[in-house]
Structure formats: C-alpha cells, structure tokens
Amino acid sequence: MFDIEKANQIAFERLQKAEPHIVDLGIACEVIPGIEKNTILHAGPPIELERMSGPMMGAMIGAVIYEGWADTPQKAAEYLKENNVVFDPCHHHGAVGPMAGIISPGMPVWIVEDRSSGKRSYATLNEGLGKVLRMGAFDEEVIERLRWMREILFPVLKAGVEHYVNDNGGINLKSLISQALHMGDELHNRNRAATSLLIRTLAPYLVESSTDNTSLAKVMRFMAGNDHFFLNPGMAAAKVSLDSIGFVEGSTMVTVMARNGTDFGIQIAGLERRWFTCQAALPDVLLFPGFTRADVNRDIGDSAIMETYGVGGFALAAAPAIVQFVGGTPQDAINYTREMYEICLGENRNFTIPSLNFRGTPTGIDLIKVVETGITPVLDTGAAHREAGKGQVGAGIVRMPSKAFVSAANAFTDRYL
Incomplete structure (x- = not known):
C-alpha cells in the first residue's frame, strides 16, 4: 500500500514552493505549445461541438469572426459545423480561461512562469464585465473590443512588461495575491485590490516604454475601469503553480x-492527467435585473483553478464585500471558508486571512476528505445566459457536484488500495 499521507505532503510542498511570475505577453499560436492555426481552446474538460452549451457555442462563433474565418454569426456557425476547427481544453496546453475560456490563435495572452519548476502557463487578457466573449456574446461591440485589445492594449502592455522584466526579472503574482487578500479580495469574483496593485506595479514602466500617449491613456483607462483585469493572470498563476x-x-x-457549461471535471495528482467528469452544476445565483432562473446556464469556466489553488471561494472570509455581489452575509463568507478547511490537506503559508487571525487559506483539496465528509468545494462564480450571444446574467455561490469526486475516488482505490 502506498503512503498516501507522505505523497500528499510532497504534492502540498510543491504547490507551496511555486513562484509564479509574469514574464511576457505573446500571441497564442506563437507561444502556447500545441496550438495550431485552426485550434480553439476552451474551458473545462473535453467536449464535442454537438454537446456545447449556448455560451460556449456563442464564444466559439465570436472567435471565428474575430479570427476572420467568417464575417457573420450564421457563417461562423456553419464554419464550425464543417469541422474546420480543432477543439481542445485550455488545460491540455498549460492554459486557462474564465467562463467559456476561449483562446483562439490570434489572441494575445499573458505568459506566466513558475521560477521553481520552470513551467509556464497562459491566459488571455480580461475583457471586463457584461456582454463579453467569455460569456458567449459575439456582437460587433464584442469583436471590436477584442480587436482593440490585440492592436492597442497588447503592444502597450507587452512593452511595459518587457521593460519591467528587464529591470526586475518578472512580476511576482504570488506576492500580489498575498497582498490583495489583506485588502478585501478573494481573487475570483473580487479582484479590485489585485488589479490596483498590478496597475501600480506596471504604470511607471508603461509610461517609460510608451511611444504613443493617446494609446497609453486608453490602456490605463481600460485597466482602471476593469476590476477583473487581474483575474486572468491570477488564474495563470494558479495553473502553473498546480502544474508544478x-x-x-x-x-x-x-x-x-474545471467546467465547460455542460460537464464538470477534475484531475488528481496521483492519477496523471486523467479526467473524471459529471454534469456541471446549475448555479443558484444573484440575478441581474431582467433575468430569471430559467436564463442561467450550467456552471462554466476554468476559473475554478482559483479555488483549487486555495483562494476564491476558499478565501471568502477575506472578502466580506463580495457578498454584495454574490448574495449572503459576511458571516456566510466566513462560514464557507471554515467549512473548506475540512476538505483540505493544509493551510497556505503565503495566503492568509486577517479576519481569521491571519490563518492560512484552506489549500490542497483532498479527494478522500471530499468523499468521506460529503462536503464539496464551494466556488463564487459568474453565470452566463444559456442562449448564445446574451452574455452574463448574474453571480453567486455554487457547489461542485460530488459525482466526479466519487468516480475519481473509485479509480484511486482500484489503482492503489
């Protein structure tokens, strides 16, 4: 019999030692391993076109238009049905994406490197809230914003990051996350402090490297007006740390x-990269005005990587203001965090919660504890409209379904016990 406790100590320590840094930006097909000119990456476990949910299909249509492969939604849908595109999960390429998680070949991405293992991860630039591609929207406004992000935002950011890296060796995301937890963020649905810290870190280098003050001003306004701007590089930090x-x-x-809007899937350190899946949960969220429960799609996105990392829903006690956005009370937030300690291997040495006397966040989800206690991980998430093109309908708390954990536990038992 294997020493499970020792194996888990090894895994936990590797996670704690990870040191994710932003080191560059690039165009997806030029920097992400294995992504070809006709590849579109998506959130969650593998899925075929025929089983894709409305928001996933909407985001796919938007990506086809963005890439110039079709010029109308109807033509884009036909293009997809003609098997012109290879679909693959972001996770198969060291990448992550919020909600639909779409990464198409021509999209700019953050490049994050773990200084401990040398591994890299990738994530797109965050569009903001509302009617955006990651929520399944694909109208002209969405496409124009994405193209502006590639043509203006990307080169300005890349120049500033390169200048910072030349002087400092990389932007320490672990440090920014740690600080943001002490400033009211939980790093999934609330990233206001982390975004502010990232802007503060980059601002002088953006100014010094810019040759176009008009473009620079637009970039600064865009970042300052997007409280979720940090979410994507934060997710890449979590991904590369867990990959380590x-x-x-x-x-x-x-x-x-991870969730793709149809299925929920998990992977386990002791079972290689095998997926264990079940139907994704239906979030019970706080709805935006004008929407009903019938509008909500099943849970979607790679952003559950934040909870897997030990923040997000696991650190709700650090972010009492989040309850104004997702519902509940500050005491509910504390209770969720306390409950997550029961299914984790330990407490994070780097991420601490002031309201819990600086106790480390619950970190390292233990498959066996989940199955034995019946407590499943809690996430604070956004919710997309179930129909393609409609965008976000709300935000709230969602529990991950237990069936995937039970399947993984059975497989683990068959292999090791």
Whole structure:
C-alpha cells in the first residue's frame, strides 16, 4: 500500500514552493505549445461541438469572426459545423480561461512562469464585465473590443512588461495575491485590490516604454475601469503553480477543477492527467435585473483553478464585500471558508486571512476528505445566459457536484488500495 499521507505532503510542498511570475505577453499560436492555426481552446474538460452549451457555442462563433474565418454569426456557425476547427481544453496546453475560456490563435495572452519548476502557463487578457466573449456574446461591440485589445492594449502592455522584466526579472503574482487578500479580495469574483496593485506595479514602466500617449491613456483607462483585469493572470498563476506538482504517485490532491457549461471535471495528482467528469452544476445565483432562473446556464469556466489553488471561494472570509455581489452575509463568507478547511490537506503559508487571525487559506483539496465528509468545494462564480450571444446574467455561490469526486475516488482505490 502506498503512503498516501507522505505523497500528499510532497504534492502540498510543491504547490507551496511555486513562484509564479509574469514574464511576457505573446500571441497564442506563437507561444502556447500545441496550438495550431485552426485550434480553439476552451474551458473545462473535453467536449464535442454537438454537446456545447449556448455560451460556449456563442464564444466559439465570436472567435471565428474575430479570427476572420467568417464575417457573420450564421457563417461562423456553419464554419464550425464543417469541422474546420480543432477543439481542445485550455488545460491540455498549460492554459486557462474564465467562463467559456476561449483562446483562439490570434489572441494575445499573458505568459506566466513558475521560477521553481520552470513551467509556464497562459491566459488571455480580461475583457471586463457584461456582454463579453467569455460569456458567449459575439456582437460587433464584442469583436471590436477584442480587436482593440490585440492592436492597442497588447503592444502597450507587452512593452511595459518587457521593460519591467528587464529591470526586475518578472512580476511576482504570488506576492500580489498575498497582498490583495489583506485588502478585501478573494481573487475570483473580487479582484479590485489585485488589479490596483498590478496597475501600480506596471504604470511607471508603461509610461517609460510608451511611444504613443493617446494609446497609453486608453490602456490605463481600460485597466482602471476593469476590476477583473487581474483575474486572468491570477488564474495563470494558479495553473502553473498546480502544474508544478506534476504526477505524485499515491497522492489524493486535486490539481484541476474545471467546467465547460455542460460537464464538470477534475484531475488528481496521483492519477496523471486523467479526467473524471459529471454534469456541471446549475448555479443558484444573484440575478441581474431582467433575468430569471430559467436564463442561467450550467456552471462554466476554468476559473475554478482559483479555488483549487486555495483562494476564491476558499478565501471568502477575506472578502466580506463580495457578498454584495454574490448574495449572503459576511458571516456566510466566513462560514464557507471554515467549512473548506475540512476538505483540505493544509493551510497556505503565503495566503492568509486577517479576519481569521491571519490563518492560512484552506489549500490542497483532498479527494478522500471530499468523499468521506460529503462536503464539496464551494466556488463564487459568474453565470452566463444559456442562449448564445446574451452574455452574463448574474453571480453567486455554487457547489461542485460530488459525482466526479466519487468516480475519481473509485479509480484511486482500484489503482492503489
């Protein structure tokens, strides 16, 4: 019999030692391993076109128009049905994406490197809230914003990041996350402090590297007006940190949780990169005006990587203001965090919660504890409209379904016990 406790200690320590840094930006097909000119990456476990949810299909249509492969939604839908595109999960390429998680070949991405393992991860630039591609919207406004992000935002950011890296060796995301937790963020649905810290870090270098003050001013306004701007590089930090664990024989630590709007899937450190899936949860969210429960799509997005990392819903106690956006009370937020300690391997040495006497966030989801206690991970998430093109309808708290954990536990037992 394998020493599960020792294996989990190894996995936990590898996660704690990870040091994710922003080191550059690039165009997806030029920097992400394995992405070809006809590849579109998506959130969650693998899925075929025929099973894609409305917001996933809407985001796919938008990506086809963005890439110039079709010029209308109707033509884009036909293009997809003609098998012109290869679909693959972001997670298969060291990448992550919020909500639909679409990364098409011509999209700019953050490049994040773990200084401990040398591994890299990738994430797109955040569009903001409302009617955006990641929520399944694809109208002209969405496409124009994406093209502005590629033509203006990307080169300005890349120049500033390169200047910062030349002087400092990379932007320490672990440090920014740690600070943001002390400033009221939980790093999933609230990123206001982290975004402010990132802008503060980059601002002088953006100014010094810019050759176009008009473009620079637009970039600064865009970042300042988008409280979720940090979410994407934060997700990449979580992804590369968890990837640094690698395969640990006998470990029950969860290394991936992801949803594609149809299925929920997990991966376990001791079971290589095998997916264990079930139907995605239907979030019970606080709805925006004008929407009903019938409008809500099943849970979607790679952003569950934040909870897998030990923040997000696991750190709700650090962000009492989040309840204004997702519903509930500050005490509810504390209760959620306290409950997550029951299914985790330990407490994070780097991420602490002031309201809990600086106790470390619950970190390292233990597959066995989830199954034995019946407590499943809690996420604070956004919700997309179930119809393509409609965008976001609300935000709230959602529990991950237990069936995937039970399937993984059975597989673990068959292999090791």
